[in-house]
Amino acid sequence: MNIAVCVCQVPDTASVIGYNDGAIDYSRVHEVMNPYDEYALEEAVRLKEQFDDSLVTVFFVAPESSKEVLRKALAKGADKAVLVSCSAVVSDPYQIAHLLSQALTDWYQAVLPDIVFCGKQSTDIQSAQVPAMLAEMLGIASVNSISVLNVEESFLSVERQIEGGTEYIDVQCPVVLSADKGLNTPRNTSVRAVMDARKKTIDIVPASYHHEPFVLMTDVVPLERKKQCCMVSSENELIQILSRDHNVF
Amino acid sequence: MNKYLVFLEQRDGIVKKASIDAWNRVQELARLQPYAVVSGIIAGMADIRQLDGSITGDGVIFFAKNESLNRYNQEYYTRLVSDIFQHEACDALYFADTAMTRDLAPRLSVRLQASLLAGIPVVDGEAAGSCRRPVYSGSLLATFVPRRENRIYILSSRITARPASSDGHIDFMDLAPQWLTAGDMFPVVRRLVMQKGSPDVAEADIIIAGGRGMGSAEGFVLLEQLASLLGGAVGSSRTVVDEGWRPHAEQVGQTGKTVTSSLYVACGISGAIQHLAGIGSAGIIVAINSDPHAPIFDVADYGIVGDVHVVLPKLFDSLKEFLKKK
Numbered sequence: 001m002n003i004a005v006c007v008c009q010v011p012d013t014a015s016v017i018g019y020n021d022g023a024i025d026y027s028r029v030h031e032v033m034n035p036y037d038e039y040a041l042e043e044a045v046r047l048k049e050q051f052d053d054s055l056v057t058v059f060f061v062a063p064e065s066s067k068e069v070l071r072k073a074l075a076k077g078a079d080k081a082v083l084v085s086c087s088a089v090v091s092d093p094y095q096i097a098h099l100l101s102q103a104l105t106d107w108y109q110a111v112l113p114d115i116v117f118c119g120k121q122s123t124d125i126q127s128a129q130v131p132a133m134l135a136e137m138l139g140i141a142s143v144n145s146i147s148v149l150n151v152e153e154s155f156l157s158v159e160r161q162i163e164g165g166t167e168y169i170d171v172q173c174p175v176v177l178s179a180d181k182g183l184n185t186p187r188n189t190s191v192r193a194v195m196d197a198r199k200k201t202i203d204i205v206p207a208s209y210h211h212e213p214f215v216l217m218t219d220v221v222p223l224e225r226k227k228q229c230c231m232v233s234s235e236n237e238l239i240q241i242l243s244r245d246h247n248v249f
Numbered sequence: 250m251n252k253y254l255v256f257l258e259q260r261d262g263i264v265k266k267a268s269i270d271a272w273n274r275v276q277e278l279a280r281l282q283p284y285a286v287v288s289g290i291i292a293g294m295a296d297i298r299q300l301d302g303s304i305t306g307d308g309v310i311f312f313a314k315n316e317s318l319n320r321y322n323q324e325y326y327t328r329l330v331s332d333i334f335q336h337e338a339c340d341a342l343y344f345a346d347t348a349m350t351r352d353l354a355p356r357l358s359v360r361l362q363a364s365l366l367a368g369i370p371v372v373d374g375e376a377a378g379s380c381r382r383p384v385y386s387g388s389l390l391a392t393f394v395p396r397r398e399n400r401i402y403i404l405s406s407r408i409t410a411r412p413a414s415s416d417g418h419i420d421f422m423d424l425a426p427q428w429l430t431a432g433d434m435f436p437v438v439r440r441l442v443m444q445k446g447s448p449d450v451a452e453a454d455i456i457i458a459g460g461r462g463m464g465s466a467e468g469f470v471l472l473e474q475l476a477s478l479l480g481g482a483v484g485s486s487r488t489v490v491d492e493g494w495r496p497h498a499e500q501v502g503q504t505g506k507t508v509t510s511s512l513y514v515a516c517g518i519s520g521a522i523q524h525l526a527g528i529g530s531a532g533i534i535v536a537i538n539s540d541p542h543a544p545i546f547d548v549a550d551y552g553i554v555g556d557v558h559v560v561l562p563k564l565f566d567s568l569k570e571f572l573k574k575k
Contacts, residue, residue: 013503013523017385024389035504093365094358123503125384125391129365132355141323141436144352147497155435161498162260162348164449167321171436181504182497212396214364219376219392223383225525229536229549235564238535238551239571246533248455248512249479249572 001054002113003044005078006100006134007037008060009069010124019222033069036119038076039179042186043149044117045077050151055079057107061090061099067202074197075189082107082203091125092213097133102208104138112138114173115156120145120180125217135176143169145180251285252339253278256330257310258349259295261443262319266452267345269303271404275343276306276417281372290333292326293318297421307417313424320438321349327356329426334361334399342401346507354401364395367403386503387526406451406509408532447482450499451506455481455514456531458501459489460524462517462538462557466494471561472516478568484508486518502527517557520545537561 011017012032018025033041041058048054057080058073060066070081084103090096104116116138121128128144135142148159155172160180232238243249255275257268272289279285289310291297297312311333318325330353334342342357344350346367358365368382376392382405384391450456457476459469469483476483485495487502501508503523511532518524519538525548528534536549539556546552553560 011385013386017388019389024385093355097355097359123386126503127367128351129355129358132352133359136327136356136359142352142356143436145348157439160348163265163451165260165441165443167348167438168440168442169436169438175436180497181500214358214395214397215366216394216396217384217391218394220384220389223388223390223529225387225529225548227534227548227550229546229552231552231554233553235553235560235567238553238564239567241551242512242533242535243571246512248533249568249575 001047001051001115002108002111003047003054003056003115003117004104004108004113005037005041005044005056005058005073005117006060006130007041007058007069007073007119008034008096008122009062009066010034010122013123019220024220031066031068033072034119034122036121036123036179036181038119038186039181039183040117040119040177041073041076041078042184043179044115045187046184047115047151048077048079057082057113059084059100059103059107061086061096061103061207063088064204070202071194071197072189074200075193076187080203081200082205084207085204086207086210091217092215093127093129093133094214095211097130097137098211099207100130100134101137103205106205106208112140112174116174116176118176118178120178131176131178138174138176140174140176141171142176142178143171144178146177147180147182149177149183251279251282251341252337253285253287253341253343254330254334254337254339255287255289255343256350256353257289257291258345258347259291259293261441262293262295264291264295264297264300265345265347267347267406269300270407271343271345273305274404276308278370278372279306288333288337288339290330292329293320304419305417307419309420309422311424312421313426315425315429317429320441321352322434322438323352323356323436324434325429326353327360328428331357331360332426340399344401344403346403346406350403354403358401361399361401362397363399363401364397365401365403366393366395368393368405370402370404383526383529386523387529388522405530406507407530408509408511447476450482450484450501450508453482453508453510455479455512456484456501456508456510457481457514457516458484458486458518459495459516459557460486460518461488462519463489463494464517464558468558469495471557471565475514475561475565475568478565478572481510481512484513486521486524515545515549516561518545519543520548
C-alpha cells in the first residue's frame, strides 16, 4: 500500500500563547506535531505493518528550518519525509492545500497514493478545511474525521461520528482520510528509533507555486471570558435562581 | 444586489434546527442590505411541513426531492450546491456548523473559488463581510477577512433564539438534476445510526458535564440521572475521556465538541483553557467543585463549593421535588 501523510506543527497544549502590542507572542511557545496528525501517522504506520510492500511518506509544508516534526515522523515509523519548503509560514488553508496537492502530484507523478492521511484539523487555528480542499484539488474522494478504519477486499470501510449518531461509510482508493481522536492510540518512540531517524535524509522540494490566499487572519485580540461568579450556598437556592431568573426549568 | 444561498441540511428527512437557525440569521443579514435576496437548498426527501412556524422571511427554497440524495454524498451534494450557486448568480453561501458542512464547504470553496470563513459574521464597519472566531484553544479571538468575491460562511452555532414572527412568504421549487445516476457513487454512506434517547452534547439544551472530580466511571451515574431528569445530555472533560470513563463523542472542549446549551453544569471540572474553549457559547454556566480556587469559577455564573458526591444527590432530590410541584 502506498500511503502519504500530511502533517503540520502547532504549539503544544501546555504552551502559553501570549499577546503583546497587537501581536501574538510566540516566544514561550513550543511547537510539536499537531495531535490529530499523530493519529493519522499512527494509522498509516499500522497499515504498513499489516500489508507487505507498503511505503509511508510524510509531507510537511514549512520553511526549510523546521525539520523536527519530520524527524519525529521518521522515528514513529514513516519511511520517507518530504519538506515542501516555502519562504514563510503559510496559514491560509487554501494555500496549504494547494501546495500539498502540487507536491503530491509532483512526487507521485501519474499514480496517486492509495490513501492520503491528514489530521482532521490543526489545534491552533482549527479551520478543519485542508483535507477536503486537498481531495477536491486532487480530484479524489475524502472522508473527514474518521474514528474507525477497516481495509476490505476492494474498498475501505470507515466510521465517523456526526451530531447525534454514527455514519458507516464505504470508500474506494485513492482517498483522503482525516483522522479524529479515537482512531488509535499513537505509539511512543524508543530512543533508538529517534537516533536512527536523525541519520535518515529528509527530501526537500520547493513549494512550486504560490496561490494568493483566499482568507487573511487579522486583528488577533485576547478573548476575555471572565464572569462574575455568584456563589450559592444550597442546591435549593440554585434551583430557585435558575427557575426564577433564567427560566431554565 | 446581494444574493445569498443557505444550505438546509436534512438527516433522515428532518431539516436540522441549526440549519433553520442559519436561514433565519441570513434573513436578518439580508434585512440590513438595501437589496438582498435569500434562497435555500434542501438535498433529498424531507418533511417540509416541520418548517412552518420556525422559518422566517421571504425567498425560494430549491427542493431536490431525489432518493439518491437522501443520504449525504459529497460529489452529488457539491455539484448540486455549486450548480445552484452559479445558476442563481449568488455571492454568498451559508451553512450551519455540522459534520456534513465540514465535509462539503471546503470542497465548494475549491470548486467555486470562494473564500471559506467560519464563525460569527461581522455585519457593519470596515470589517463587514469578515468572520470572527476563537483560535489557539480559545485564548485569542481572530478576524478572518475574505479575499475572493464569492464567499462561503459556516455560521458558528449559538443558543437558538425563537424566530420573530414574520409575514414573509417562502416558495418551494422542485429540482430534478438530470445528471444524478442510479447506483453507488463512492463514498457511500452504508448506514446511519442515530443514537436513541438523550440528545447529542453538541445539540443539547441542557448539559450536565463531569470531570476528574467525579472520581470514576461509576461516578457518572449521578450525572446521567440528573441529565435524564432534565432531558439533557452528559458531557465530559478530556481527562475523563482519556481515562476511558466516557466515550469521545461526549467530550467538550478544544479536541471535543463546542456546546450551545442554555444551561451548562460543570461538575468536578477544574476548567482548563482547552475545556473552556468548548463552552464559550453556552448560556448559564454553573460550576460545582470542591476547590474554591478552580479556574472554572472564573467563567461560571453560579457556583457551589462542595464535593460533587454530596452536592449532586441533594441537587437531584431537590430538583425532582421542585419539578413535581411545578
